Amino acid sequence: MTTMESSHGPGTRLYVAVWIGLLAIVGVEVALTYAGLAPGLLLMALLALAVLEAGLGLMFFMHLKYERRILFWSLIPALIFVLLMMNHLWRDASRMIQLHL
């Protein structure tokens, strides 16, 4: 193996296990939707499960777990920071509903 190649760690069994896990999470999401949860709680649960799915996909399907750590630290924190900064808009959404627009 040359130095430029990354290792391609997982094999078929792990891929299939992650795939089954992702399908199961989708099933849980649908079950939660019809479990009668409050909208806020349902949103939090669905978001948490979606982040879990994205993490599994990134780490195993996209092989980020098997790349050099610098790649992860160069990309993912920046994306999380950008997404967190977008949370500033929620107060204005609340104002909109009070204005009855």
Add this chain to the structure above:
Amino acid sequence: MSESEMSLSMHHGAELEESPFGIQSKKLVMWLFIIADAATFGAILFGYGYLRAGSPNWSRPFAFMPTILNGMVMTAILLTSSLTMLFAVAAAQAGRRETSVRWLGLTTLLGIIFAALHLREWFKMFAEGWSTSANPLGGSVLFGGSFFSITGLHLLHVTAGVVALAVIAIGFRRGRFDAAHVETTGLYWHFVDLVWMFVFPLVYLMNAR
């Protein structure tokens, strides 16, 4: 590493520094594109959340049959296409060119089925009176605008991915592309899958009746 790059590193090894990321530049560029595109999808999903939180008469039109069930089938198809893509990459890296091309073909087919199911759902909604500026249920018209924008942007990515997969499969079969091209295209395809993992719960399940 392709033959040409290996040859280059043999001749100019002393002059070239190794990538600090340990990957080829085409793969790094794909990662940069993915992060930028993730921010784009993040912004459009935040925009959808903003409109939804700011609209008192938001519609929740999706019944389990057929919309949520259809969404579940679409999700399973997209997840399965990610698995077949992984097999295509593994076969390409192992030098099994024909096997890789077959997996790429299956991945492309699954992408086409996903797009067809999505379009079928869209046309059904159009027939019911939904559009980007109309809500047949009488609620906020912003529902249609945000729904068709988000799912349309994702469908555009799926369509681009299907075209890219077909081009890479043909080129790889003819020897014009190498395993690294297959892997880089795979990264994009997995990303399209990952985005759907947010679109399905936020846009479909949160609007289920």
